[in-house]
Amino acid sequence: MTLPRLALSVLAAAPLFAQADPKAGERKLATIPDDIELSRTENGPDGRSYTDHTRFAFGEGGSFVAYGGFRGGKSVAFAGDTEIGTFDYLHQPVTDADAKHYAFRAGVRKSATEEEWWAIVDGEKGKGFAWVSSVAVDHDGVAAFWVEPDAKIQSDGFYEQTDCEFWVGKRKGKKFDGTTPVDPLFAADGKTAATVARRGGSYFVITATTKKESVAKRGYPMIEDVAISPDGKRTAATVVLGGPSVPPGMPAPPGTTPGKLRVVVDGDEYGDDTDGAGAVTFAPKGKAFAYKFVKDGKMGLALDGDKKPAADYDFVGEVAFAPDGKTIAFTTNAGGKVEEYTRLLGAGAAEGGYWSLHTRKGKDAPEVVVEGVEGARFPTFGPNGELAYAQRANGRWYVMVGDRRSEGCDEVGNLRWRADGKAIEFGARIGRELWWKVFELE
Numbered sequence: 342m343t344l345p346r347l348a349l350s351v352l353a354a355a356p357l358f359a360q361a362d363p364k365a366g367e368r369k370l371a372t373i374p375d376d377i378e379l380s381r382t383e384n385g386p387d388g389r390s391y392t393d394h395t396r397f398a399f400g401e402g403g404s405f406v407a408y409g410g411f412r413g414g415k416s417v418a419f420a421g422d423t424e425i426g427t428f429d430y431l432h433q434p435v436t437d438a439d440a441k442h443y444a445f446r447a448g449v450r451k452s453a454t455e456e457e458w459w460a461i462v463d464g465e466k467g468k469g470f471a472w473v474s475s476v477a478v479d480h481d482g483v484a485a486f487w488v489e490p491d492a493k494i495q496s497d498g499f500y501e502q503t504d505c506e507f508w509v510g511k512r513k514g515k516k517f518d519g520t521t522p523v524d525p526l527f528a529a530d531g532k533t534a535a536t537v538a539r540r541g542g543s544y545f546v547i548t549a550t551t552k553k554e555s556v557a558k559r560g561y562p563m564i565e566d567v568a569i570s571p572d573g574k575r576t577a578a579t580v581v582l583g584g585p586s587v588p589p590g591m592p593a594p595p596g597t598t599p600g601k602l603r604v605v606v607d608g609d610e611y612g613d614d615t616d617g618a619g620a621v622t623f624a625p626k627g628k629a630f631a632y633k634f635v636k637d638g639k640m641g642l643a644l645d646g647d648k649k650p651a652a653d654y655d656f657v658g659e660v661a662f663a664p665d666g667k668t669i670a671f672t673t674n675a676g677g678k679v680e681e682y683t684r685l686l687g688a689g690a691a692e693g694g695y696w697s698l699h700t701r702k703g704k705d706a707p708e709v710v711v712e713g714v715e716g717a718r719f720p721t722f723g724p725n726g727e728l729a730y731a732q733r734a735n736g737r738w739y740v741m742v743g744d745r746r747s748e749g750c751d752e753v754g755n756l757r758w759r760a761d762g763k764a765i766e767f768g769a770r771i772g773r774e775l776w777w778k779v780f781e782l783e
Contacts (some may be wrong), residue, residue: 355759366779370399370406371421373773377410396433398443399754399768407443408433418445420464429456437478438529440757441621444478446486454494460484466502475524480531483510483551487520487536508532510551523567529625533573536566546578559608562586562600566686568625575629577606579619579685602685604632614649619685624666631669633657633685640684642671644701656684656691663722668702670710670720670728698730711741721765723758729765731756740765740780747780 373379379395385760393416398407407420416431417424420443431444436633447466448458453748458473459466462484472492477485491503507514507525517538524552525536536547543560546567557576563586566579584600585593587637602617603610614619615634631644634652640651642660656674677694684690698710711717716733723729729742737749740756742765754768765780 349570367404367777369774369776370403370768371419371775373408373410373758373775375771375773377412377417377419379410379417381411386663393433395766397752397754397770397775398436399440399777400436400443401440401757402766403768404441405443406775407445407646407775408775409433409445411596416447418447423464425461425464426466430458432475435476435478437480437482437527437531439480439531440476441480442482442485443638444476446473446476448473456492456494460486466514475522477525477527477534479527479534485509485525485527485534485536485549487525487538488513507536507538507554508546509549509554512549512551512554514547514554515550521564523564526567526569528569528573529571530573532747533568533569534575535567537567539579545546546576548573548576561605565602566621568621571625575607575623575628577604577621577623577632579603579621580605604631606630611643615652617685618643620660620687620689622660622662624662625664627660627666629666631660631662631671633660633689635685642669642674644669644704646690647704655679655694656689658689658691658696659718659720661720661722663726664724665726668700668722668726669732670698670700670722672717672720673697673699675713700728719753719755721756723759723762723765724760725762727762729756729758738769740767740778742780742782745782747778750776750778753778 342674382392384390395408395410396488411419415427417427428447429450430448434445440461447461448456450456455574457469459469460473460476462482470488472489474487487505488508489505491500495501505520517540517552518626519539521537523537525534527534534549544564545560546557548555555650561580561599563581568577581600581603582603584598587593587599602619604618614632616637618632618634620633634641636652639652640654640657641650641658644649654673656679658672660671673706674691674694674696675689680690695713697712699707701707714732718731731738732741733752739749739754740747749768750771751768757766763783767778769776769778
């Protein structure tokens with residue numbers, strides 16, 4: 342079993358549309374204690390240096406804010422102004438698609454060879470395990486995560502390979518040989534979870550609910566990423582084909598050629614005409630999907646299996662479909678430092694440089710929304726097709742809709758349109774205060 346990827350330094354996702362609540366409004370939710378730091382750098386068992394950043398998870402209508410901070414070499418989990426606990430290890434919180442619940446992955450070192458881990462949901466630790474993976478949570482507060490019942494730490498700091506089980510709520514799945522760093526995730530409908538595991542030397546996509554578990558018929562030498570459609574009926578995987586999985590900068594085993602990343606959607610392979618493809622995004626309805634790819638050192642975004650998609654960007658970041666599934670928005674970076682290994686996995690990572698936001702409808706050429714700014718994030722379509730996004734300028738983040746701009750904040754979270762399209766709600770950090778903001782458009 343490989344160690345899970347560190348959490349990215351972003352504010353956790355929130356649902357796209359919200360019903361106006363007359364009791365809710367713009368207000369302060371919590372204050373970060375003065376002795377809590379918002380980032381920490383440490384060395385992993387592989388000898389590499391990792392920096393973990395606080396990520397804030399905001400509940401629907403500002404119903405909660407959860408986050409992990411750092412104090413005296415330890416990680417501290419918070420819900421609002423309440424301290425949940427102090428841990429040796431803490432993944433930043435995630436929410437369900439409707440932001441009604443939040444979950445942490447947390448652990449403590451008990452001895453040189455033993456740890457205890459929890460999937461914390463809505464502040465409740467529940468049962469402890471020898472090891473748990475990253476955690477996903479559904480609309481009902483049900484958690485999905487891998488458990489390694491007999492986990493032991495070896496002298497090199499990594500875990501010994503032992504059997505793993507995928508838990509969804511109280512349902513324990515069948516045993517597998519091991520899992521991967523791919524985080525489990527629930528479909529937007531909150532019923533079906535998707536994940537990846539190894540059996541007999543191959544990796545398989547697994548879907549599961551609180552009642553059953555299904556394993557894909559075909560396995561692959563490695564699966565690096567997985568996606569699931571909003572209705573939970575379709576899956577996509579970023580797989581390694583044509584050779585072993587070799588991280589950038591590492592030599593391939595003698596006598597072999599490194600495999601290439603390809604996309605598999607509904608059993609069909611895509612990306613043969615690229616140097617690598619991955620990170621599938623499904624449309625909210627219909628069969629449309631998009632994936633990122635690399636060709637001759639540049640990145641591009643392909644829609645529905647474009648035959649000869651263009652690679653015009655240094656980096657492609659976040660991707661979002663409009664509600665009708667016909668228009669897509671995506672961010673790009675020019676001149677930044679790109680994490681080569683993760684650029685085709687999820688949102689990837691790029692630091693520095695300048696950001697742009699584009700839209701594309703069907704097979705039409707992309708159009709530029711904003712270009713060459715400090716930051717562009719969270720593209721989100723409203724119920725009437727308007728596009729909102731977060732833009733960074735002079736060190737502050739602003740929510741933008743056309744030429745309308747919110748007040749500036751130190752950080753903003755994913756944007757949530759009101760169902761009537763007249764306002765956008767979002768969580769924000771202003772100094773050490775955490776706020777629920779309402780950006781009125783009329």
